[in-house]
Amino acid sequence: MQIQDLPYPDPGVPDTRSGPRFLWWLWRNQLGGQLKSLAWGLLHFVSVSALPFCVGLAVQAAIDRSGRRLALTGGLMLICGTGIALGDTFLHRAAVTNWITAAARVQQLLARKAAQLGSALTRRVAAGEVVAVSTGDVEKIGWFVEAVSRFSAAALTVVVVCVGLLVYQPALGVVVAVGLPVVALAVLPLLPRATRRADVQREKAGRATELASDTVAGLRVLRGIGGEELFLDRYRRASQEVRHAAVRSARMWSLISAVQVLLPGLLLIAVVWHGIGLARQGRITVGELVTVYSAVMVLNYPLRHFEEIAMAYSFSRPSARRAARVLALERSTATDGIRAAEVPGGDLYDPATGxxxxxxxxxxxxxxxxxxxxxLAERLGGHPAEPGRSVLLGGVPLDELPLDSARTAVLVQDKDPVLLSGTLRDLLDVPASGAVPAADALAAAQCEDVLDALVQGSLDAADPMDARITERGRSLSGGQRQRLALARSLITDPEVLVLDEPTSAVDSHTEARIAEGLRRLRSGRTTVVFTSSPLLLDHADRVALVHEGEVVAVGVHRELVDSEPRYRAVVTRETDEELSAADEGMLLDALQELEEIEESA
Known part of the structure; x- marks a missing residue:
């Protein structure tokens, strides 16, 4: 897989049983790229590690005044230099490719999961955690997956150099072979504490991200009630906790880095001290001493990758655990023989409320x-709060349908629909039956003034469909955003359309026209509207009153206003005193009518 081939045609089915298993699954699924990185890493590290042997041969050739061996050594150094250049160049290319492709695979998996779960995702996982996983965590996961092959190349190089030194000069090679494992493994006792501190930092950073996400989402409300400073203080405290946790984590990693510098230095001193003694005794030559010294010096380079892989794993493990937790969320799909292309029809029924x-x-x-x-609107869309409490469409549990069938059958527009940035044409380019043209949907949603506003606010778009909409439609008013979202929902023309307060931000005259357009355009289709507006209720074929989780009255608007006090309280916003007075007035009117009837008789 190359970067230009992204995105993946199919990112696969991840192993989400744990964070480490998820990381291992990612590594296995780009095995070709990992092997390339390993091969180029070996070429690079081995070429770097071979230079000390060339230097030692060159020094000994100069001492022995052998021009032939010196020229041969120069040729070997040229080969090593070429290997270093090629290995470093293509290792970097392969490593970056592995990093980006691993991160892209995780992002595709997260996007697919978000599309499958819809609004149920944020009910199961905090929105801030989803943001953290899809941004910072993705990079850390990609870093570890990429670093594994480079670490493997570095570890193999260390083994090769140790074996080479044992063969080349056993007296000094034994010191290096014994000392290098100690140097490499000395930081292991420090890693659990470093990992715990990194986990604390990630946890606090995740909470700060959630707080920031929630604050931004409710910024308009916060400004309305004067709560900006309160939430600013909360975020300031959360960010300071993240900073303190990051400093504590950095101290531990600084200690690990210091150990990684100190111990190789001590090993180098021991090698030089022992080597000088052997050289004085005549047991080794000066060239051999220079070779071993240079080899130990150069080995510091691959040894740094031991620290990097430990750091990468410590940072990526909690990230992978969070990603696996999100990706493990499932939607029940006991299809019972229903194929994805089949869309059931019939009545929509909620057993929980009736x-x-x-x-x-x-x-x-x-x-x-x-x-x-x-x-209730979410449940009607096939997202039950509890298993076994699914809504039935034509007698079939909606959450047991294949996802494509469920999405085609029922569309739910919530109270605050999101408008993505782009042109109006892009906004209305949604999966649809094709039976409802964009012009008809915009007309039914009373978007004429919205189209004019988009053209006036655009610098180069004469056609409203080419006018750009800013992120979340921030350049539009609440009512304009609401009507555009309604038009988008109408274009899809689903079997069942569920609208949650679709006209709460428009004036009464516009609302009345929307009610007429909605009824006309959705004629013959199942439409469910959650509203308390008399203008919409008066156009409904059937009105249901839900009180304390149950349907307590069903009828038409005018009948329920006259006969159901609880309905009248919600629709007309009457208080208990007003209801009592109204009931008393109705009783007096009835008594007066009865008296008039008796007198006339």
Missing amino acids: LLAPAGRFTAVVCGDPDAAGR
Whole structure:
């Protein structure tokens, strides 16, 4: 896999049983790139490590005044230099490729999981954690997956050099062969503490990210209630905790780095001290002493990769654990023989509340609790809060349908729909049946003034469809964003369309026209609207009142206003005193009518 071939046609099915298993799965799935990196790493490290032998041969050739051996050594050094240049160049290329492809695979897996779970993802995992996994954690995971092959090349090089020194000069080679494992493994006792501190830092950073994400999402509300300073102080404290944790983690890694510098230095001193004694005794030549000294010096370079792999694993392990936890989330798909292309029809029924939306009818749902309404809307979209509490579409549990069928059958537009940046044409380019043209959907959603505003706010777009929309539609008003989102939902033309307060941010005149357009355009299709607006309710074929989690009344708007006090309380915003007065007035009117009837009789 090359970078230009990304994204993957299929990122695969990850092993999410644990963080280390997920890392191992990633490494195995780019084995070709890892082997390339290992091969180029061996060429580079071995070429670097061979230079001391060439230097030693050159020194000994100069002492012996052998021009032939000196020329031969020069040729060997030229070969080593070429190997260093080629190995370093292509090792870097392979390493970066492995890093990017591993990170891209994780991002694709996360994007696929987000698409599968939809709004249920943020109900199971905090939004800040999803952001942290898809940004910083992805880079750390890619770093470890890439570093494994370079570490393997460095470790093999150390083994090769030790064996070479034992063969070349056994007296000094034994010292190096015994000392190098000690140098390489000396930091192991420090790694658990460093890993724990890195985990604490990651945990605090994740909480700070969640706090920042939640603050940004609710910034408009915070400004309205004057809570900016309060949340700013909270984030400031959270960021300071992250800083302190990062300093504590950095101290431990500084200690590990110091050990990695100190111990090779001590090994080098021991080799030189012992080598000088052997040279005085005539047991080794000056060239052999220079060779061993230079080899130990050069080995510091591959030994640094032992520290890097330990650091990469410590930082990537919690990241991989978080990614595996997100990727392990599943949606029940007991299809019972239903194929992905099949979209069931029929009534939409929620056993938990008793809500029934007849097929092809416009059903309005009135719920006094906005949060409960939002949860019910999500459940109607096939995301039950509890297993076994699924909504039925034509008698089939919605969460047991194949994902493609469920998405085609039911579309849920929540209270705060998101508008992605791009042109209006891009915004409306969504999977659709093709039965509803964009012009009809925009007209039904009363978007004429929105189109004019987009053209006026654009510098070079004469056609509203080519006008650009900023991120989340921030350049538009709340009502304009809401109407564009409604038009997008209408274009898809699903079998069942669920709208949660689709007109809460528009004026009453616009709302009345939207109600008429919605009823006309969705004629013959199942439409469920959560609303308390009389203008929408009056256009519904059927209105259901949900109170304390159950449907307590069903009828049409005008009947329920007259006969159901709880319905009237939600729709007209009457207080208990007003309701009592209204009921008393209705009773007096009835008594007066009865008296008039008796008098006329």
